[in-house]
Amino acid sequence: MDQTTLVARLEAVVGPTGVFHRPADLLVYEYDGSVDGAVDTARPAAVVLPTSAEQVAAVVRIANEAELPVVARGAGTGLSGGAVAQRGGIIVSLSRMDRILDVDRDDRTALVEPGVINLELSEHTLPGGHFFAPDPSSQKACTIGGNVAENAGGPHCLKYGVTTNHVLGLEVVLPDGRIVWLGGRAAHTPGYDLTAALVGSEGMLGIVTKALVRLTPAPEATLVLLAAFGDIDGASQAVSSVIAAGVLPAALEMMDALTIQAVEPAYHAGYPLDAGAVLLIELDGATDEVRETGEEVAALCAAAGATAVRAATAKAERDLLWKGRKMALAAMGRLAPNYYLHDTVVPRSKLPITLRRVGEVAREFDIPIANVFHAGDGNLHPLMLFDRRERGAVERVLAASNELLHFCVSPEIGGALSGEHGIGTEKRDHITLVYTADDLAAMAGVKNAFDPRLTFNPEKLFPKGYMCGEVRALRAQALAQKHGIYAF
Amino acid sequence: MAVAVEADLVQIGGLRGYGGDDQPDPDLLRACVHCGMCLPSCPTYRLTGQEMSSPRGRLWMMKAVGDGRLDLLDPAFDEQMYQCLNCRACEAVCPSGVHYGPLVEAARQQLETHRPRPLPQRVARRVGIAWLFRDARRMRAAVAALRFYQRSGLAAVVRRAGIPRRLGLADLEAMMPPVSRRALVPGEERWVPAHPERSVALFNTCMMGTVFADTNRAAARVLAHNGSAVDVPVGQQCCGALAVHAGMMDEARDLARTNIDAFEASGDDHVVVTAAGCGAALKEYGHLLKDDPAYAGRAERFSARVRDVSEELGAVGGGLVPPTRPVRRRVTYQEPCHLAHAQRITIQPRMLLAAIPGLELVEMRESSLCCGSAGIYNLIRRAMADELGDRKAGNALATGAETVVTANPGCAMQLRTSIRRAGGGADVRHVVDLLDEAYGGEAAGRAGSWACDRARTKSDAVPAAAD
Ligand SMILES: Cc1cc2nc3c(=O)[nH]c(=O)nc-3n(C[C@H](O)[C@H](O)[C@H](O)COP(=O)(O)OP(=O)(O)OC[C@H]3O[C@@H](n4cnc5c(N)ncnc54)[C@H](O)[C@@H]3O)c2cc1C
Numbered sequence: 019m020d021q022t023t024l025v026a027r028l029e030a031v032v033g034p035t036g037v038f039h040r041p042a043d044l045l046v047y048e049y050d051g052s053v054d055g056a057v058d059t060a061r062p063a064a065v066v067l068p069t070s071a072e073q074v075a076a077v078v079r080i081a082n083e084a085e086l087p088v089v090a091r092g093a094g095t096g097l098s099g100g101a102v103a104q105r106g107g108i109i110v111s112l113s114r115m116d117r118i119l120d121v122d123r124d125d126r127t128a129l130v131e132p133g134v135i136n137l138e139l140s141e142h143t144l145p146g147g148h149f150f151a152p153d154p155s156s157q158k159a160c161t162i163g164g165n166v167a168e169n170a171g172g173p174h175c176l177k178y179g180v181t182t183n184h185v186l187g188l189e190v191v192l193p194d195g196r197i198v199w200l201g202g203r204a205a206h207t208p209g210y211d212l213t214a215a216l217v218g219s220e221g222m223l224g225i226v227t228k229a230l231v232r233l234t235p236a237p238e239a240t241l242v243l244l245a246a247f248g249d250i251d252g253a254s255q256a257v258s259s260v261i262a263a264g265v266l267p268a269a270l271e272m273m274d275a276l277t278i279q280a281v282e283p284a285y286h287a288g289y290p291l292d293a294g295a296v297l298l299i300e301l302d303g304a305t306d307e308v309r310e311t312g313e314e315v316a317a318l319c320a321a322a323g324a325t326a327v328r329a330a331t332a333k334a335e336r337d338l339l340w341k342g343r344k345m346a347l348a349a350m351g352r353l354a355p356n357y358y359l360h361d362t363v364v365p366r367s368k369l370p371i372t373l374r375r376v377g378e379v380a381r382e383f384d385i386p387i388a389n390v391f392h393a394g395d396g397n398l399h400p401l402m403l404f405d406r407r408e409r410g411a412v413e414r415v416l417a418a419s420n421e422l423l424h425f426c427v428s429p430e431i432g433g434a435l436s437g438e439h440g441i442g443t444e445k446r447d448h449i450t451l452v453y454t455a456d457d458l459a460a461m462a463g464v465k466n467a468f469d470p471r472l473t474f475n476p477e478k479l480f481p482k483g484y485m486c487g488e489v490r491a492l493r494a495q496a497l498a499q500k501h502g503i504y505a506f
Numbered sequence: 507m508a509v510a511v512e513a514d515l516v517q518i519g520g521l522r523g524y525g526g527d528d529q530p531d532p533d534l535l536r537a538c539v540h541c542g543m544c545l546p547s548c549p550t551y552r553l554t555g556q557e558m559s560s561p562r563g564r565l566w567m568m569k570a571v572g573d574g575r576l577d578l579l580d581p582a583f584d585e586q587m588y589q590c591l592n593c594r595a596c597e598a599v600c601p602s603g604v605h606y607g608p609l610v611e612a613a614r615q616q617l618e619t620h621r622p623r624p625l626p627q628r629v630a631r632r633v634g635i636a637w638l639f640r641d642a643r644r645m646r647a648a649v650a651a652l653r654f655y656q657r658s659g660l661a662a663v664v665r666r667a668g669i670p671r672r673l674g675l676a677d678l679e680a681m682m683p684p685v686s687r688r689a690l691v692p693g694e695e696r697w698v699p700a701h702p703e704r705s706v707a708l709f710n711t712c713m714m715g716t717v718f719a720d721t722n723r724a725a726a727r728v729l730a731h732n733g734s735a736v737d738v739p740v741g742q743q744c745c746g747a748l749a750v751h752a753g754m755m756d757e758a759r760d761l762a763r764t765n766i767d768a769f770e771a772s773g774d775d776h777v778v779v780t781a782a783g784c785g786a787a788l789k790e791y792g793h794l795l796k797d798d799p800a801y802a803g804r805a806e807r808f809s810a811r812v813r814d815v816s817e818e819l820g821a822v823g824g825g826l827v828p829p830t831r832p833v834r835r836r837v838t839y840q841e842p843c844h845l846a847h848a849q850r851i852t853i854q855p856r857m858l859l860a861a862i863p864g865l866e867l868v869e870m871r872e873s874s875l876c877c878g879s880a881g882i883y884n885l886i887r888r889a890m891a892d893e894l895g896d897r898k899a900g901n902a903l904a905t906g907a908e909t910v911v912t913a914n915p916g917c918a919m920q921l922r923t924s925i926r927r928a929g930g931g932a933d934v935r936h937v938v939d940l941l942d943e944a945y946g947g948e949a950a951g952r953a954g955s956w957a958c959d960r961a962r963t964k965s966d967a968v969p970a971a972a973d
């Protein structure tokens with residue numbers, strides 16, 4: 019199908035204001051939130067902004083006829099290149115499907131379109147006493163569709179669980195253009211849990227067009243403690259003792275000195291500039307219980323060597339403390355023009371040794387590394403700061419990052435590659451560090467069941483060349499069947 | 507790759523890039539890490555959901571032109587640089603501190619220098635932006651004519667004949683609120699409290715000194731009530747904001763120099779501004795004149811003296827003199843972009859309103875989303891401005907407010923039109939209008955809390971207002 023026909027066909031579905039194809043317009047769809055250098059930019063052939071599931075399905079069918087890949091896009095805040103059209107094709111941007119369709123207080127559920135912004139769902143439901151628990155730091159901008167596709171986490175997932183724990187059902191457009199409902203309101207649905215398969219599938223199995231999500235009742239009381247330490251070791255020690263004492267904070271986050279330097283001048287959140295590290299610990303629940311646990315946690319921090327502990331209960335004060343933390347990543351532009359970050363998860367008991375290794379790597383490779391992360395579940399985000407115009411900087415960063423990745427996933431540490439940002443193109447070549455060939459083949463089997471023609475978000479997750487090699491046989495078989503191999 | 511310099515325009519590989527002065531600063535551009543956190547705050551992105559209409563998309567395009575990947579004169583680039591409202595909401599929320607305003611202004615300056623414009627547009631810009639605003643007397647005369655038009659019955663006749671519509675001026679005509687009876691002429695009026703604690707210089711501004719002259723007087727009274735002697739220095743002109751937004755930097759710099767000269771006589775006194783858009787522009791003179799050796803330092807010092815009226819009143823020593831007359835009204839507050847985003851002033855206006863007895867402040871949804879006014883945007887980008895205006899009117903009216911309070915003339919006019927179009931009856935006032943009412947207005951002067959001195963120099967006088 020030539021470009022003119024393609025555009026005309028797409029316009030017939032979504033109208034002329036819903037299709038972009040001029041080179042200058044496509045230019046701004048060549049990136050997402052991921053880091054310069056780590057993910058290549060790539061331009062799609064066209065961008066479509068549908069307003070209904072039926073339109074999405076029609077666009078997918080046109081793409082199939084034209085034999086073009088289809089890449090879903092939410093707000094484009096992803097950090098692993100997920101929304102970049104690596105092999106061109108059609109980007110389906112869900113930003114115009116942004117309605118909250120229904121809030122059911124009795125069932126504690128909300129039915130939303132995929133383009134709804136994470137924070138706006140919570141703001142919408144909070145006056146009635148509910149919120150949407152997964153709270154990625156990007157929640158002000160990222161979409162529910164993107165959260166589902168990346169199985170996003172956030173500070174409060176320590177207590178409340180990640181996105182997959184909050185998705186009850188999904189309306190999905192499959193790669194052949196059919197619209198199906200997976201899961202639903204009932205607590206248990208018989209058969210395969212295909213909702214769970216879609217969560218975290220990085221736009222490779224289907225395009226979410228509606229999501230039925232769980233709402234969480236807002237706690238009676240909330241307390242945020244800010245504990246300052248002379249060094250990272252002390253802070254890690256405090257994390258271990260809080261967890262060992264059986265306390266389950268709503269969130270437990272760590273920031274090191276370099277991060278504080280980026281954030282404090284911007285937000286005046288009140289992080290002490292002379293601290294080696296700070297912990298943000300949020301406790302929530304019944305008022306008395308929160309007060310008692312707060313005292314206990316403050317004592318544990320002091321015992322671990324905290325130089326100061328501050329408590330905030332008023333909402334404005336708590337919000338300010340969190341604002342600094344949530345904006346930390348995006349504030350790195352104040353320290354250096356480029357950053358590269360990891361998303362590895364290590365067992366909590368290995369935090370101190372891992373952080374020490376991060377410090378060594380920073381010195382060995384001469385790269386400033388800022389640490390800001392979900393300490394409570396051991397999800398690290400070491401941020402390497404650099405200026406890509408400086409000769410050799412990119413190479414040094416990549417070498418250092420390789421070193422760190424290998425360390426985290428080594429048998430000694432036993433960590434995982436990605437906590438919440440997904441694999442995308444960015445970490446696809448590292449996936450073999452954590453999965454065996456059989457693990458990968460099982461995953462490829464799922465991919466193949468949903469998308470035998472491999473048109474949805476190609477060049478993601480699986481290592482370079484993998485899908486065309488290993489799955490070629492299956493693909494041939496599927497092509498022969500022409501209309502897919504779905505059995506449901 | 508061939509690099510040729512032709513007519514001041516750098517060409518790389520056949521694409522035209524930036525050339526000459528006022529290029530978007532590559533270091534400022536590089537601060538953007540394309541995280542996307544600014545997207546939901548951007549009004550044009552909110553309405554369209556499209557990446558090119560987002561701050562991140564526009565910054566990416568600016569960078570692409572600099573890198574020789576996009577032609578400066580590509581229509582898509584032009585479209586986006588001008589679809590932007592320059593409301594600076596993105597700047598206020600950007601975690602990396604990207605200084606968006608100066609970047610889009612430089613990009614527009616590049617377009618203005620290098621792009622051929624059709625003749626009628628060129629004439630309109632020269633007359634509308636450069637000529638009319640160059641001299642405050644012209645503006646006062648134009649507004650006096652407008653008042654005559656509104657009140658003489660001529661307006662009704664002309665409207666019935668459909669003339670404004672035929673001339674394409676219907677929007678402008680509908681937006682105009684009733685014009686104040688007398689323009690405020692620099693040097694002619696002065697407000698002195700019984701025991702002055704400080705003196706301040708009032709910036710008159712094109713709209714506030716004419717259409718809204720009574721609001722500027724209200725501001726002066728409120729300042730005097732709080733211990734400031736208020737002068738309106740002669741020789742001051744338009745702040746130049748419209749020129750800056752339209753990419754006419756040289757015109758803007760001319761005006762800036764004139765204003766700096768005019769205000770230097772008043773020493774270190776704060777320069778108090780009642781129009782958020784002008785205040786933001788005045789605070790950026792330092793940046794505007796940074797390459798002018800004769801003025802760079804003076805511009806910095808001038809900018810440091812500038813205060814929005816709510817900022818000035820929020821910081822008076824010993825606290826605000828408590829207003830005593832109840833203003834029994836439910837109001838909602840619309841944040842002018844150039845106050846909330848460009849100057850980051852959000853708390854003071856609300857504090858001032860909260861100080862008024864009897865007044866009930868109800869917050870509206872999206873109070874900091876642009877109302878669509880944005881300088882002359884509502885005249886040149888009608889559809890998008892209307893959509894934003896409707897959204898704003900809906901949010902404002904949903905609070906049940908009888909009065910919508912704002913702090914910028916452009917917003918006031920846009921709100922007025924939008925509320926009318928939505929069939930609402932709420933009126934639109936400036937923060938100081940209500941505060942003045944709570945202090946007793948002009949009557950308080952007669953009671954002796956301050957004195958207004960009208961026998962001033964006539965050096966800057968206008969032809970008498972037509973009535
Ligand atoms: C400053 C910053 C902080 C961040 N902090 C966190 C954090 O704390 N925790 C965390 O988990 N992530 C974080 N992220 C990463 C990112 O915000 C999340 O992955 C988020 O879920 C992406 O949502 P999005 O709408 O931007 O999706 P996009 O970036 O547009 O897309 C991401 C992936 O989802 C797919 N996708 C999007 N919409 C759909 C749909 N409707 N159906 C199917 N597939 C779809 C895309 O194809 C792509 O593969 C952060 C990012 C930034 C920039």
Ligand code: SF4
Pocket residue numbers: 348351537538539540541542543544545561562565596599600601602603604
């Ligand atoms: S302007 Fe700021 S908030 Fe917007 S994408 Fe760039 S860095 Fe992020």
Ligand code: SF4
Pocket residue numbers: 547548549550551559560561564589590591592593594595596597606
């Ligand atoms: S100035 Fe306003 S309209 Fe322009 S990009 Fe920023 S937020 Fe959007």
